[in-house]
Amino acid sequence: MNELFMIVVISLGTLFILLAAVGLVRMPDLYLRISVTTKAATLGVGLLLAGTALYFFEVSTTTRALAIIIFLFLTAPIGAHLIGRTSYFVGTPLWKRSVMDDLKGKYDKRTRELMSSEEEQKRTEEQN
Structure with missing residues (x-):
């Protein structure tokens, strides 16, 4: 067995x-x-x-x-x-x-640091 x-x-x-x-x-x-x-x-x-x-x-x-x-x-x-x-x-x-790029626009290209959802939302509000 x-x-x-x-x-x-x-x-x-x-x-x-x-x-x-x-x-x-x-x-x-x-x-x-x-x-x-x-x-x-x-x-x-x-x-x-x-x-x-x-x-x-x-x-x-x-x-x-x-x-x-x-x-x-x-x-x-x-x-x-x-x-x-x-x-x-x-x-x-x-x-x-590919349908979706989850990381697009969510990281700083210079420092290579990913943004949290709060930072991303703040950045979107600043741009509008």
Whole structure:
């Protein structure tokens, strides 16, 4: 029973990594590629590590796998956010069929600081 569960977990991890690779090729712009690869690849690698911990089923291997999973789940979204934010500030264009740009007009181009909704409302009132 444990081997069957391990096979399912490792297979799901492999599937998610495959979906991340397909998403990397199929998505039209950088921001969607970052989103797809971060979510799918992080989950895929996490499942592969969980399968490894199930396979070896030793304290040292399991704790290492859990430490790597925790580190990966903490750092991958932060890294993707920073890459996306930097790309936006540098001027990497959105997909031509994007409907909405949530950050447009909400940050100071000189200091790269985002405005809160109150600051944005105050700025709109000053312009009118």
